[in-house]
Amino acid sequence: MSTPSPASKRFGLIIFLLSVLANCGVNRIKEGWQSYTLFFFDTVCDVQIFCQAKQIKPTQDEISRIFGEIEENFSPGHQDLSSPLVVELFQQARQVYLNTGGVFDITVGPLVELWGFSSKAYRVPRAEEVRAVLPLLGMDKIRLEANKIVLRPGMKLDWGGIAKGWAVDRAARALDEIGIRRGFINAGGDLFCWGANPDNKDWRVGIQHPRQKGYLGVLSISNIGAATSGDYQRYFERNGVRYCHIFNPTSGNPARGRQSVTVIGPATMLCDALSTALLVSPEPEAILKRYPEYGAIIVNSCGEVVMMGKSLDFLSF
Amino acid sequence: MLTLGRNQAERFISAGGEVVVGIEGGRAVVLASTCRHKICQSSPPASLAGERIICAPNRFLLEIEGPKFVDTVTG
Numbered sequence: 001m002s003t004p005s006p007a008s009k010r011f012g013l014i015i016f017l018l019s020v021l022a023n024c025g026v027n028r029i030k031e032g033w034q035s036y037t038l039f040f041f042d043t044v045c046d047v048q049i050f051c052q053a054k055q056i057k058p059t060q061d062e063i064s065r066i067f068g069e070i071e072e073n074f075s076p077g078h079q080d081l082s083s084p085l086v087v088e089l090f091q092q093a094r095q096v097y098l099n100t101g102g103v104f105d106i107t108v109g110p111l112v113e114l115w116g117f118s119s120k121a122y123r124v125p126r127a128e129e130v131r132a133v134l135p136l137l138g139m140d141k142i143r144l145e146a147n148k149i150v151l152r153p154g155m156k157l158d159w160g161g162i163a164k165g166w167a168v169d170r171a172a173r174a175l176d177e178i179g180i181r182r183g184f185i186n187a188g189g190d191l192f193c194w195g196a197n198p199d200n201k202d203w204r205v206g207i208q209h210p211r212q213k214g215y216l217g218v219l220s221i222s223n224i225g226a227a228t229s230g231d232y233q234r235y236f237e238r239n240g241v242r243y244c245h246i247f248n249p250t251s252g253n254p255a256r257g258r259q260s261v262t263v264i265g266p267a268t269m270l271c272d273a274l275s276t277a278l279l280v281s282p283e284p285e286a287i288l289k290r291y292p293e294y295g296a297i298i299v300n301s302c303g304e305v306v307m308m309g310k311s312l313d314f315l316s317f
Numbered sequence: 318m319l320t321l322g323r324n325q326a327e328r329f330i331s332a333g334g335e336v337v338v339g340i341e342g343g344r345a346v347v348l349a350s351t352c353r354h355k356i357c358q359s360s361p362p363a364s365l366a367g368e369r370i371i372c373a374p375n376r377f378l379l380e381i382e383g384p385k386f387v388d389t390v391t392g
Contacts, residue, residue, distance in 0.1 A: 037378055039332075039373060039376045042373045043371065043373055044369075044371050044373070044378055046389060048388070048389070120354055184388065184389055186389045186390070186391070189390065189391045189392050190391070191391055193388075193389070198388075203388045203389065204386070204387045204388045205388065205389055205390065205391055206386070206389070206390040206392075207390075207391055207392055208391065208392020209392075210392075213361065213365070213368070214365070215387065215390070216392075218386075218387055219391075226391045227391060228391045228392045230392065233392075260392065262391055262392070
């Protein structure tokens with residue numbers, strides 16, 4: 001075999017470099033930022049991902065499949081308590097129930113009905129009506145038998161504080177498996193973002209101000225989830241008192257004392273559940289100590305902003 | 318697409334029904350909707366880039382276009 005001359009080596013190198021540049025050019029043409037909106041969970045779900053054109057449809061199909069399956073399994077009045085998905089999320093919810101001292105509780109369904117949130121026929125029930133419902137609450141009253149959830153008569157589950165976040169986690173994981181390395185999925189405020197944003201920086205996530213238009217501030221985050229619970233999302237007013245859709249399972253009354261809670265951490269499902277728990281709990285710091293990877297931005301009833309738990313890159317306005 | 322610079326009203330047929338959007342004084346509102354609870358009609362007006370009015374039953378999303386200050390929003 002003859003040894004290539006220096007000139008032919010140089011030629012070979014140029015050809016190789018041209019080939020690399022050509023490939024980069026092809027990739028640049030085919031990859032780009034894609035945004036689309038889907039309707040699930042009675043809200044809009046925004047997706048922005050960096051991908052090849054041919055990946056758009058598969059990602060839409062996969063997110064729709066995952067969200068559709070979760071919507072079907074966890075919609076009020078349509079719950080198969082032996083479904084593997086339901087049993088799996090029940091076990092996750094029970095762990096949060098235990099870690100939050102029962103503040104996060106998916107058995108608040110009877111309260112949601114009593115106060116009229118399920119029918120949108122809002123009402124303030126009498127104290128004895130609330131007391132009558134309290135024995136139907138408590139995840140410790142639920143049994144798991146042969147992979148089936150067994151409720152006591154009258155108990156009703158409300159997955160609103162955890163299912164959406166879980167759906168986002170599953171969808172983000174599926175997109176990662178497809179090969180999407182940058183993007184976010186945001187299902188009505190429960191979101192997960194990963195990689196760098198279109199400016200090659202962390203994602204700028206605005207936190208909705210609980211009492212006015214615009215943002216409370218902006219988070220800079222990546223490879224992390226976020227979720228917000230607030231007394232402004234679903235509520236009604238009677239005689240100047242605001243009654244929100246998140247309940248204190250001990251008193252049976254809507255949560256009071258905080259306008260909103262945003263939680264940031266590795267799993268959107270836990271951000272979702274913890275934001276609900278921290279809106280209700282009188283001791284949010286104690287709960288966050290059990291979740292050292294999670295941080296919270298709490299707006300109290302006076303509108304003051306308090307940060308707790310893991311430190312966050314948050315610019316307040 | 319509607320411009321905020323001109324007072325007007327326009328009917329949109331979406332996947333779930335019909336929504337009438339009104340623009341007045343640089344702000345967009347939903348004037349009428351075929352949805353059941355009319356939450357979209359009681360939504361505050363939208364006027365700044367990124368602000369939205371959503372009618373989930375009608376699968377309708379109104380969003381003000383323009384340079385955005387954030388990538389996405391939680392809340």
